[in-house]
Amino acid sequence: MFDFNYYTPTQVVFGRNTEQRVAELIRRFGGTKVLIQYGGGSVVRSGLLQRVTDSLDAAGIPYVALGGAVPNPRLSLVYQGIELCKKEHVDFLLAVGGGSAIDSAKAIGYGVASGGDVWDFYDYKRKATACLPLGVILTLAATGSEMSDSSVITREEGWVKRGYNSDLGRPRFAIMNPELTMTLPDYQTACGCTDIMMHTMERYFTNGGNMEITDAIAEGLLRTVKANAEILAKDPKNYDARAEVMWAGSLSHNGLTGCGSDGGDWMTHKLEHELGGLYDVAHGAGLAAIWGSWARYVYKNCLPRFRRFAVNVMDIEPTGSDDEIALKGIEALEAFFRRIHMPTNLRELGVEPTEEELKDMAHKCAVGVNGEKGSARRLREADMLAIYRASM
């Protein structure tokens, strides 16, 4: 096992009607002028945004609002938010939405508080020195950004998608009302469940010698999300299932399921990031489309973990060779993906990259770290290309 840091300072307020506490929480964390970052029209149509601004009005907290955070949130909107915060002397950010709104708000926070070009942080050039305090009202269980140190932004120029991690960006509070996720389209719900599972699986499939307690928590989380994703595929208004998935989303990416590991594998995410930069596909669906090809390419190099996953998460009978058990586990997860209508290859995802595009993605994906990435199996550019090809 490895040494680790664990830091999850976010105040979580979980349950029905908890969005009513937004003004109180902003005040508690020192906000006096707020930028509300939201996404598309759904938080407007549902009346949530109105309820939030009514609460702020009633509490006498001034605000400005900035909509338009799209999936794979854009750098141009981040720049716009930074300018708006400076002009309006904003000292607190409130993201109302899912990962797109939260990640965009984090980037705005870094840009305002750390100065300079915010893209520098995402482009590995500088580290942020500060971030505006940030609160969240979550409407989509998926990215775990409401408790995580992570933010992913896409620069339109060249469609480059990059993540930046810093404890400075962890939200001060996260309001989580599972009812706010009930009106999501089934496809987005399934994408969210996939993303949540992948955040833990990226930390699980390593060669570093995980802690037993971390594995036990990770496996419990994966079993829970899997079971409740299947419930939601049939009964999307099930409050308890929404709640299980929502809380799992936060725990899956706040660091808990990686304590004592080598940091994780993260290759499925990295491979999907290139795809998401190029095609603007839903992140969860992109992960599902790539995972099986990645898993078959790497499992022999991480056999004890794949065997354990098969038995403890996918309920595979532990009979036969380790290879057979591991492969059955991979097949069982793909079968689960199909049951919740997730793709298991690029064709089912609805994209058909050319060979040139595959090569370009593999090349971009391999940039930056000594030519080798991943933990389950160390991958070079040629390996990444092979996985992309297998995922066609």
Add this chain to the structure above:
Amino acid sequence: MFDFNYYTPTQVVFGRNTEQRVAELIRRFGGTKVLIQYGGGSVVRSGLLQRVTDSLDAAGIPYVALGGAVPNPRLSLVYQGIELCKKEHVDFLLAVGGGSAIDSAKAIGYGVASGGDVWDFYDYKRKATACLPLGVILTLAATGSEMSDSSVITREEGWVKRGYNSDLGRPRFAIMNPELTMTLPDYQTACGCTDIMMHTMERYFTNGGNMEITDAIAEGLLRTVKANAEILAKDPKNYDARAEVMWAGSLSHNGLTGCGSDGGDWMTHKLEHELGGLYDVAHGAGLAAIWGSWARYVYKNCLPRFRRFAVNVMDIEPTGSDDEIALKGIEALEAFFRRIHMPTNLRELGVEPTEEELKDMAHKCAVGVNGEKGSARRLREADMLAIYRASM
């Protein structure tokens, strides 16, 4: 399931030699003058205290030191610490030790920052409005106080033991080096493992409708501590087992294993608190001595949970009636306690209260909350007395 708040802001720094980072962490959290609260001689004899003061000297951070925090830490030492902090203009507390040193430091922090008589908070008379910032170097995995909101203090006058919970007291950082726990006597290690398991079990045996993800995490944690407690009973220098238990100790009591529950049962703790006030027994051993009698008294009122515990934690075959399975689970946990040399009744604990003392403990234990306490089964004073009697 119930709504919940979850707040664990403590920065955890986990691994070998992490105590070397103490000065850096104190600075990060704004400390300029430190009170070091420690316990008995072990942190002196081991050289840990010297290493800590050397680090502070090297960093130019002034400090005063206050030893003497004993198991069931005393109010008189808390008063002494408060006076010392005021006289020396201390703005940061560093607890070096286990739960006794940490709980004593929390009480000092409330007393200094909130003013008035600090016992008021423990005597349900007032709520603290502030606490001095507190850091921890943990030398004993047991109480979970290094991440929890809880602190337990004993007033010598009448030997009253009371707990106070407030998010204000949660430590800013916790340095956890499993090596620092390797020299503990076996008995204390086993007491710690018992306390850790009980913190999760108190949250587990309820009638409120827990979340599946919380149950899965709780069961994984309990299985991990159980397995590693048995390893440590034979191989106390096993680093990985020390690490599993140490991290489980924090997660067991930071709130994670109670998310979505009704707040938990806590009767074993309450019954033990009265015993601990009267006899000054080791807390973990006191819990083990009472748990079986409590469990047999209440299990029929909480049968689905006791059955689940038996199967998912104690590996009982799910055949026979629910009653039989539940009882086998209780017996299996008692057998585990015996294997790690914990008592399963008061005689084995080494105390023999008179009937008058039992009545007095039951009376004190029942004070305060409408005459009924607990979740697995609501208990009145007569029930508490019956459990005490059964535990003889």
